[in-house]
Amino acid sequence: MYNELIDKLEKEHTLSKKEYLTLINNREKCQEYLTQRAFAVRNKVFGNKVYIRGLIEVSNYCKNDCYYCGIRRSNKNIQRYRLSADEILSCCDEGYKLGFRTFVLQGGEDNYYTDDFLYELIKDIKRRYPECAVTLSLGERSYNSYKALKEAGADRYLLRHETANFEHYSRLHPKEMDFFNRLACIENLKALGYQVGVGFMVGSPYQTEEDLADEMLFLMQVKPHMVGIGPFISHKDTPFCDFESGRAELTTFMLSLIRLTLPNVLLPATTALGTIDMDGREKGILAGANVLMPNLSPSFAKKNYLLYDNKICTGDEAAMCIECLKQRIKKTGCEITVSRGDYKNEL
Numbered sequence: 001m002y003n004e005l006i007d008k009l010e011k012e013h014t015l016s017k018k019e020y021l022t023l024i025n026n027r028e029k030c031q032e033y034l035t036q037r038a039f040a041v042r043n044k045v046f047g048n049k050v051y052i053r054g055l056i057e058v059s060n061y062c063k064n065d066c067y068y069c070g071i072r073r074s075n076k077n078i079q080r081y082r083l084s085a086d087e088i089l090s091c092c093d094e095g096y097k098l099g100f101r102t103f104v105l106q107g108g109e110d111n112y113y114t115d116d117f118l119y120e121l122i123k124d125i126k127r128r129y130p131e132c133a134v135t136l137s138l139g140e141r142s143y144n145s146y147k148a149l150k151e152a153g154a155d156r157y158l159l160r161h162e163t164a165n166f167e168h169y170s171r172l173h174p175k176e177m178d179f180f181n182r183l184a185c186i187e188n189l190k191a192l193g194y195q196v197g198v199g200f201m202v203g204s205p206y207q208t209e210e211d212l213a214d215e216m217l218f219l220m221q222v223k224p225h226m227v228g229i230g231p232f233i234s235h236k237d238t239p240f241c242d243f244e245s246g247r248a249e250l251t252t253f254m255l256s257l258i259r260l261t262l263p264n265v266l267l268p269a270t271t272a273l274g275t276i277d278m279d280g281r282e283k284g285i286l287a288g289a290n291v292l293m294p295n296l297s298p299s300f301a302k303k304n305y306l307l308y309d310n311k312i313c314t315g316d317e318a319a320m321c322i323e324c325l326k327q328r329i330k331k332t333g334c335e336i337t338v339s340r341g342d343y344k345n346e347l
């Protein structure tokens with residue numbers, strides 16, 4: 001019965017909430033088959049290729065106070081830093097030499113990065129590397145800000161919705177953070193022509209299986225180009241320090257559901273998944289993921305951009321990270337490719 005549901009999902013790219021929930025509730029019984037089908041679809045759409053994105057963690061200052069996040073403004077136990085335009089450009093230079101054709105500028109919500117600053121920075125990156133894609137992951141900004149950054153040349157924007165459930169959202173965030181503003185940001189980004197990534201944490205405090213089924217409906221509705229999901233991992237200096245972390249198996253299960261629902265979607269095997277399970281990223285690829293986002297940040301930044309405890313790859317040089325990933329990915333039968341890896345509409 002579960003296998004029939006999985007076959008139906010593969011064929012029709014949609015299930016009802018009840019059907020998604022049936023699969024999620026019975027995941028032990030059908031994970032193996034689901035993984036197989038998701039990997040097959042992954043390979044049909046992308047061959048054996050895995051795209052890489054160079055992640056640059058530009059700042060760990062954040063004006064927000066999300067209960068789960070290690071760089072929340074109330075955390076006094078971290079050393080704050082922000083990268084200058086020159087430092088960011090040197091990360092791109094190094095990344096380019098290593099074969100990256102997408103740079104992801106990610107940071108906390110830091111007012112230091114004004115529209116003017118980012119406009120010039122994006123222009124500079126695009127002047128140096130016209131064939132590279134620039135992805136931004138800088139949180140909620142105004143429509144006009146997103147518009148200016150798009151005009152500067154930004155191609156993509158990652159803004160995880162964190163949960164599709166309004167009530168759940170308000171248990172993960174202080175009340176000044178507005179679920180509906182976040183959704184409006186996602187709509188604005190889409191309207192402006194960005195390739196848009198949304199996403200959520202798996203196993204975050206108070207999340208239910210029903211919430212996970214709702215995530216699938218949300219994704220079908222929004223039709224994002226990218227979906228970033230990873231397990232929630234508790235951070236010792238946050239209000240959620242005593243909550244259990246999410247599980248790798250449930251995360252890879254959700255990756256597979258996403259692959260069958262949105263066959264073309266760009267789907268990273270995240271660092272959080274690699275942190276909760278030593279082989280998490282390989283398992284993510286085998287479950288249908290097709291993107292990896294190695295860290296290009298300078299080492300002082302890596303050591304202080306800690307959203308959760310025990311984060312991996314915070315010491316290595318970028319070049320070593322790539323080598324390590326190449327070896328790991330080989331075992332899945334896939335291989336890393338040098339390309340922008342844009343979203344493609346056709347199957």
Ligand code: 5AD
Nearest residue numbers: 068069070160231232233272307308
């Ligand atoms: N565990 C896992 N993921 C986290 N993020 C933030 N804090 C944590 C945590 N403790 C994720 C959020 C955010 C992304 C950049 O990192 O989903 O959108």
Ligand code: FES
Nearest residue numbers: 062064066069072
């Ligand atoms: Fe920075 Fe959540 S703590 S956006």
